[in-house]
Amino acid sequence: MPKATETVLEIDLRALEHNYRYLKGRLRPETRFLGVVKAFAYGSDSVAIAKKLEALGADYLAVAYAKEGMVLRDAGIRTRILVLHPLPISFDAIIEHGMEPSLYSRKILREFLEAAKRKSQTDYPIHLKFNTGLNRIGFTGHDVDFIVQHLNAREEVGVVSYFSHLAASEDLNQRDFTQKQIAIFEGISLEINKKLDARPFRHLLNTSGIINYHEYQYDMVRSGIGLYGFGNSPKIDVQLRPVATLKTVISQIHRIESGESVSYNRGYIATSPRLIATLPIGHADGIGRQYGKGKAHVTIQGKKAPIVGNVCMDMIMVDVTGIDCREGDQVIVFGGHHTAQSFAKDAATISYEILTAISQRVKRVVLT
């Protein structure tokens, strides 16, 4: 791997392949696999990731919003794309780009039916999202009769699948709650089977669901964070390989004396002479202020260098006292042993957040 000469996010497609095969290996061979590539593929590079998942044989991709899927279609991705959270303003674009909406309320169902009619569709593929306890988006069991009334008589759309999403699949203290969600989903299944003319398939599990509740894999699973190398548990994390590594360089080194301060509002005051390195990465690149003031650290020459003082828009300062380093040396912000998960934990957040925060200003380098 080349040494970084500016701030770069390396995307390792071999790690993605490893994670895909690991997750597939925990499933029945016939279970379909949906790769979640929303939010720039968890902050990495959605086109590169989607192309690799397509080559690996993923059955579906998922994005949150229509625009994210349009980028994939424009890049030549032909795999089926589920749009998890479509808004009526994008229904025409969804149909024009051959994407499949997740419909989650009476209003959204009615409006999509109108869009499909306006665009003269027959049997246009749709998916139904049910809320079983996350209380985010979704129909409830009470909506089944409405759904059936509106869909059984209509030719414009065809239900391909229905699904729900677990609120706490990673938390084994919440097993009872999760089992309740599963029971509600099973109840909805009975109703759908009894009343809907179509025979859709069903899916429930995200990454931690695959790990902790694989007996409920049904016909498909939806994995995001696991593909990117994190399993929300130390036991699984060691089996996976992080896809993204964030690197930068030392732009300048200062020697400061006891009593001198670093960064805005004098967020750090030295109590002894220190060597301070300035790095070309800041909160505009995704390193939020919560990482400053000694909370998080980066790695230089294999050693920990804490972020000192407040994070600036375009720079952070790190304490390199005692580290044999020079201006121009490579810095690992996260990656290797100090993963995005451990970096995030130091600032009391989660891998999902730091990964998706890395802004589009940071150059992506794809390793194949």
Ligand SMILES: *Cc1c(COP(=O)(O)O)cnc(C)c1O
């Ligand atoms: C984001 C998302 C997923 C992926 O969850 P991970 O924990 O990253 O595996 C699955 N399903 C839905 C509905 C989602 O919104």
